[in-house]
Amino acid sequence: MEYVFDFMRLLSGDRAGATRRGGSGRRPAPGVLLQLRLVFYGVLLGLMVPVIRQIDWAALVPPGLKVEWPSGFGVAWPAGHLRVPGGWSKAADASTSANAAAAASTTTGALATAAGVASAASTAAAAASALSGGKAVSARFTICGHAKRIDCMVDGDTFWMAGTKIRIADIDTPETHPPRCASEARAGKAATLKMQALLNAGPFTLVPIKRDVDRYGRKLRIVERDGKSLGEALVRTGLARRYGGGKRAPWCRTGWF
Numbered sequence: 001m002e003y004v005f006d007f008m009r010l011l012s013g014d015r016a017g018a019t020r021r022g023g024s025g026r027r028p029a030p031g032v033l034l035q036l037r038l039v040f041y042g043v044l045l046g047l048m049v050p051v052i053r054q055i056d057w058a059a060l061v062p063p064g065l066k067v068e069w070p071s072g073f074g075v076a077w078p079a080g081h082l083r084v085p086g087g088w089s090k091a092a093d094a095s096t097s098a099n100a101a102a103a104a105s106t107t108t109g110a111l112a113t114a115a116g117v118a119s120a121a122s123t124a125a126a127a128a129s130a131l132s133g134g135k136a137v138s139a140r141f142t143i144c145g146h147a148k149r150i151d152c153m154v155d156g157d158t159f160w161m162a163g164t165k166i167r168i169a170d171i172d173t174p175e176t177h178p179p180r181c182a183s184e185a186r187a188g189k190a191a192t193l194k195m196q197a198l199l200n201a202g203p204f205t206l207v208p209i210k211r212d213v214d215r216y217g218r219k220l221r222i223v224e225r226d227g228k229s230l231g232e233a234l235v236r237t238g239l240a241r242r243y244g245g246g247k248r249a250p251w252c253r254t255g256w257f
Contacts, residue, residue: 130161130205130206131164131166131206131208131219131221132208133205133206133207133208135205136203136204136205136225137161137203137204137205137206138202138203138204139151139161139162139199140200141153141159141161141196141199141200142196143192143196144160149163149165150162150163153192153195153196153199154176154177154192155173155174155175155176155177155188155191155192156171156173156174156176156188156191156192156194156195156234156239156240157171157172157173157191157195157231157240157243158218159195159199164219165217165218165219166206166218166219166220166221167214167216167218167219167220167221168195168221168222168223168230168231169209169211169220169221169222169231169243170222170229170231170232170242170243170244171231171232171234171235171240171241171242171243172240172241172242172243172248173187173188173191173192173195173234173239173240173241174187174188174191174239174251175188175251176188176189176192180250180251180252181251181252183251183252184251184252187239187251188251190239191234191239191240194234194237194239195230195234198225198230198233198234199223199230201225202225203225204223204224204225204230205223205224205225206219206221206222206223207221207222207223207224208220208221209221209222
């Protein structure tokens with residue numbers, strides 16, 4: 001073990017310390033054989049470094065031993081402290097990879113948020129244009145439930161589009177929330193599904209009328225495709241009545257359905 005200490009002192013430039021024992025008469029100065037041994041130990045140590053790097057030291061060190069890395073490899077124990085500057089490249093690479101992954105994740109999240117905001121702004125602009133009677137629009141309508149209402153059917157004459165509630169102005173359909181009788185419930189469900197199919201069939205235009213909204217805050221619009229009213233198509237199936245405002249007739253009449 002003393003040879004190893006002499007080798008470390010020679011590498012550090014402390015030749016006086018390496019030869020101190022020889023000056024006292026207890027040990028001669030290092031000769032050629034000793035120098036060859038030191039070279040051999042140095043080469044052996046260099047060959048062992050790659051193997052040492054791959055060892056999982058966390059499972060081998062005894063309790064109380066502290067290992068500092070990746071900024072530099074260090075070992076601390078009650079008798080002293082040994083530190084080798086530079087650290088293990090494997091640990092440094094792992095730290096660099098983790099930082100790069102975190103940065104990439106942050107960038108991806110920011111891009112996704114920006115894309116979502118841009119998409120929402122584009123949808124809102126298209127909806128505003130459609131409500132003003134601009135170019136035709138299209139959407140995929142579902143049946144409204146308890147979730148947030150974006151594009152969905154309330155009943156045969158009312159639906160949500162891009163978060164705006166729209167009342168089809170030229171028709172009246174059986175109520176579903178709530179129906180007044182079992183026959184109205186059946187007819188209301190059929191009218192809802194039929195209008196859903198008509199809206200999902202392709203682009204349509206929302207045509208404004210004299211009144212912009214009704215007393216419930218719903219936008220009043222006639223829905224047309226190729227200049228023809230979709231409400232009128234529902235009337236021809238018997239699931240809607242023409243409506244121009246005023247009091248509506250009840251649907252729960254004997255023999256109506």
